[in-house]
Amino acid sequence: MNSPSAFPASTSILPLEFYRVSFEAGGKRLIKDLSCIFAAGPSTVILGPNGAGKSLLLRLCHGLLKPSAGQIIWHGAEGRDPSVHQAMVFQRPVMLRRSVAANVDYALALRGVPRRQRRDLVAESLKETGLARLARHPARVLSFGEQQRLALARAWALMPQVLFLDEPTANLDPAATHTVEHVIAAIHAAGTQVIMTTHDLAQARRLADEILFLHRGRLLEKGPADAFFAGPRNDLARAFLRGELLWRRPRDGNSDQETQNA
Template structure:
């Protein structure tokens, strides 16, 4: 089977500054790929490139033309209107007939455990609820592939558990996930594969079990092993 996405020798530059260097990366259907690395390593740039928001300056990005995809950002942008209308407008902009949008928005909120809040102002929700609204908005588009940029950053522990539970449910239903995270425990719980990014390069790309095996990771990338040891220490 062809991969959902494949980056080949991709460079990405913004304002003359190269942020990704010769990146090769495949995303297979049904896997859960975690991107880890220090702040400024290029994880968010890589996510945006995979999603098509940043075109490669060199190399190429190939995608399955039949696959639908969506992205949830670290700080979701929500309009100053009701939760339901935030979802309905997203669906309408994606080409869904307006008469179908309200029902699909309601179903999406129920999917993430937010029944009954559709008429509340989205800006008045807690940070955890806003992130789950963003997840509901993404799920309502029925993507095959979902990108998430630090989806639980700055959330308290109960909210993190709620968001992780939604991500796990999406994956169990067959959705492919690619997410950036600083939380190694979260990576162990959710990922099937891990890629380590440093200075715009992917230095290690291994199944999750091998990635957290010191001897196997150290043989692939000393930098990745030092990062994991430092974060876990």
């Protein structure tokens, strides 16, 4: 594996290969015969309408769900446990009923980081996410945006090779979205492979190097973000993009359009 890694100490667990993966629940096939490779390097955005299976795909990657058929292989793991090199941030931040600092500390403790090192790592990750002054506050009284930043801080402190983000800004206002995207970009710049889902096209444009377009459990298109946005090969992907364009076009006598852009 010649995949570039930002972690000189340990080689990357990537690439991650999906080989003919299907996932069924309640008698329905929700992910259908999906094959692809996530390589190290580009930040990957999984795009698609609601119900496309984006969150399922992310949970399969992270190992929270087991495929009904097919194989999911971390080619770089080479006998190591890939799960300790990953972290995930969920759409709804899960806050332990503890202080902000204790939320990060707990994640580090679970990974077996010694107490002495934990203090510095907690302080550093809270500083990077702008939460340092809230360190002693109970996590559950934070605003939603601050909670999502804490979820990112918690993931960041673990210094994962791969970070999964499931619609991390779906419930946030534009200002909080901006802050969260800033943190995500910083995490990516620090060498962590970012794989995230979104149905927000503008966000995908801002953050993606590579796009996976998913529709009804099928992978319809995968390629560089520039090429995808310039003109997707797939009809449905084109329709998805067109929907966005129509949405944005100001129409005479219809003032509702603007408010929907948020």
